[in-house]
Amino acid sequence: GENVEQHPxxxxxxxxxSAVIKCTYSDxxxxxxxxxxxxLGKRPQLIIDIRSNVGEKKDQRIAVTLNKTAKHFSLHxxxxxxxxxxxxxxxxxxxxxxxxxTFGTGTQLKVEL
Amino acid sequence: xxxxxxxxKYLVTQMGNDKSIKCEQNLGHDTMYWYKQxxxxxxxxxxxxxNKELIINETVPNRxxxxxxxxxHLNLHIxxxxxxxxxxxxxxxxxxxxRFSGANVLTFGAGSRLTVx
Numbered sequence: 232g233e234n235v236e237q238h239p240x241x242x243x244x245x246x247x248x249s250a251v252i253k254c255t256y257s258d259x260x261x262x263x264x265x266x267x268x269x270x271l272g273k274r275p276q277l278i279i280d281i282r283s284n285v286g287e288k289k290d291q292r293i294a295v296t297l298n299k300t301a302k303h304f305s306l307h308x309x310x311x312x313x314x315x316x317x318x319x320x321x322x323x324x325x326x327x328x329x330x331x332x333t334f335g336t337g338t339q340l341k342v343e344l
Numbered sequence: 345x346x347x348x349x350x351x352x353k354y355l356v357t358q359m360g361n362d363k364s365i366k367c368e369q370n371l372g373h374d375t376m377y378w379y380k381q382x383x384x385x386x387x388x389x390x391x392x393x394x395n396k397e398l399i400i401n402e403t404v405p406n407r408x409x410x411x412x413x414x415x416x417h418l419n420l421h422i423x424x425x426x427x428x429x430x431x432x433x434x435x436x437x438x439x440x441x442x443r444f445s446g447a448n449v450l451t452f453g454a455g456s457r458l459t460v461x
Binding site for chain 1: 392434
């Protein structure tokens with residue numbers, strides 16, 4: 232069945248350092264890969280997404296890369312700030328059974344001063 | 345105005361009770377969802393409706409029954425509540441079912457924290 236694996240489950244970095252979160256997916260037909268950020272006690276919100284016809288996408292300090300052959304994609308955050316502290320979820324659209332958006336298990340990112 | 349609103353925000357109840365969570369979106373979206381987030385923060389889809397039609401029904405107990413009276417509303421009714429039902433339930437909507445086009449972005453509600461004692 233559909234599966235999205237996400238690593239690491241927790242990540243602690245110093246302010247100003249970079250953070251990288253990696254995900255792998257099982258359905259080779261998946262074509263859309265969003266990333267959501269969930270601050271403590273808040274709702275998940277989309278921060279960036281990438282489609283299968285693109286290898287990389289950047290938005291200010293955030294970038295996402297996609298390797299379709301290896302079926303993995305990554306989130307890169309540069310110059311981290313305390314407000315980047317949150318849980319980050321990767322997700323993939325599985326094209327069978329209603330085009331379901333399945334989330335990874337989440338990464339708790341902590342940016343320390 | 346809140347785009348996706350769900351009520352109640354907090355719900356504390358006894359085992360065996362029946363409860364409902366309501367969700368409404370004013371974005372004009374065609375697709376609505378219920379996700380369950382457990383204590384480990386896992387976000388798992390439960391149901392999805394597109395234009396009032398059920399399109400995703402994950403393996404959840406039949407004690408959970410969604411109802412979509414129109415495409416702007418998706419309510420969740422839970423019978424015979426159990427301890428393991430304690431979680432945060434998120435309603436969400438998107439312009440269309442997830443596909444390659446730009447209709448994929450999910451807008452989430454603020455969540456409803458259900459505690460079963």
